[in-house]
Amino acid sequence: MPDSLISRTDSAYSYQLLIKQLLYAPLANNPEQEIVYRDQWRGNYLTLRERICRLANALTRLGVKAGDTVAVMDYDSHRYLECFFAVPMLGAVLHTINVRLSPEQILYTIDHAEDDILLINSDFLPILDQIKGRIDTLKGYVLLNDEAQSPHSSIPIAGEYEELLAESDTHFEFPDFDENTRATTFYTTGTTGLPKGVYFSHRQLVLHTLGVVTALATPLSQGRLHRQDVYMPITPMFHVHAWGLPYAATLMGLKQVYPGRYVPDHLLELIDREQVTFSHCVPTILHMLLKSPLAEKIDLSRWKVIIGGAGLSKALCLEAMRKGIDIFTGYGMSETCPILTLAHLTPEMFDLSVEEQAVIRCKTGVPLPLVQLRVVNEQGGDVPHDGRSSGEIVVRTPWLTQGYLKDHRASEKLWDGGWLHTSDVANVDGRGYVKITDRTKDVIKIGGEWISTLELEDIIAHCPAVAEVAVIGQPDDRWGERPLALVVRREEGEEKAAEKGILNFVREYTEKGMISKQVVLLKVRFVEAIDKTSVGKVNKVALREKYL
Missing domain, CATH: 3.30.300.30 (ANL, C-terminal domain)
Incomplete structure (x- = not known):
């Protein structure tokens, strides 16, 4: 059948799905809503827009142009949120460096991504001191500092972040360009020694944001994200854009709280003081929070938490539920931007016992809108949805990495047969809930x-x-x-x-x-x-x- 493409009027505006479009709604509808960094900084969406423009001007003065790569090493902060927008909105690529990698691995990712500028928190300067003589690509360094005193370092700093912003104009005209332009890069580690670079376009990040918002905002009550929520990530912003939730929170105009370093009592104090209602984290972090004596003193009953990154045990789920926490699983991987499924309860499931509900909350969940997910056997056929038959999860959705950076062989293996292979083994029950049972990778x-x-x-x-x-x-x-x-x-x-x-x-x-x-x-x-x-x-x- 021949294509029937629409005709375009010459003067019609071609609306590209660019990250900058995510800012329009909160600026128009909720400009005074707060954005908070620890106890050190408090602003709003008008301030965010202004600082994004200042950062764009500062980076431009440092020589950043479309196609360049700007890397960040920081804790979860308002600065990181500003980089999530300003860098790709320039047409540059944001490289979010995993600060938990070894210095040698960090060196590899910096060189492999061909970073041009590095924004680095003063706490991570000692890592840079170990590898500075072997970095081939970096042309400049910007210091991110929470302390009054600047640290001593042999790294040639081009300027301190806040000082550079203060010297920059509050207006920047961000250009239009092709929505398929690469926006972000970061590195994932697996069975091989060298990290692999995954990458995402503006179009993919916008569509992932819309898919996540749709999935989280449509449930009747359980696990629902809405405009009165207060959002705080407890997943590092270097890890798959903090699961993409900062983009979703910004699009919805939510109050956002950024905690900096993950110290259990500090996180609990922020949850209590800022009335945080929505977060996401790995089971280890939640376990540490619940074991803190402070967890017994504050009200966690308004808190909704997505657990991902590792399996949620029934014991931990029940412990959280006893404290009134609305806990449920999300699933994805670095290659998938990441969210593919969420384990929401349907209304009739609230008639089940707490233990039976916990079993469902611990499942991998059901696919998001626009996610085509299959569990297939070795021959590529779909396994029965009987909750027992196992196979590998393979997926198609608009927000999957299209390959590994500079690694054609691994990219072809990832996309064998036109489906992204997760290497996760799972089954599917009669209601469509996926449950991961194993991994094919060692x-x-x-x-x-x-x-x-x-x-x-x-x-x-x-x-x-x-x-x-x-x-x-x-x-x-x-x-x-x-x-x-x-x-x-x-x-x-x-x-x-x-x-x-x-x-x-x-x-x-x-x-x-x-x-x-x-x-x-x-x-x-x-x-x-x-x-x-x-x-x-x-x-x-x-x-x-x-x-x-």
């Missing part, structure tokens, strides 16, 4: 952060006492998972001494920045042999069944 997720078992095995295998090793993820109520090393020793000996030696050996690698510090949670178990498949590969399915 990675462990500790507090929402990926740890490569292959990388950890490689390190442990270098320990003189180790003949053979396999690492699997062990369920943990606090961290989601923690690594369990199954070790065949070279020689018989005292187990406690051997375990201590392995842990000290691994700790040396963490201190050198060669692997995430999260591996200090490693547990060691000595075994007679490592199960293998018929072709001699380590059989981790069998190991999980035997030891977990």
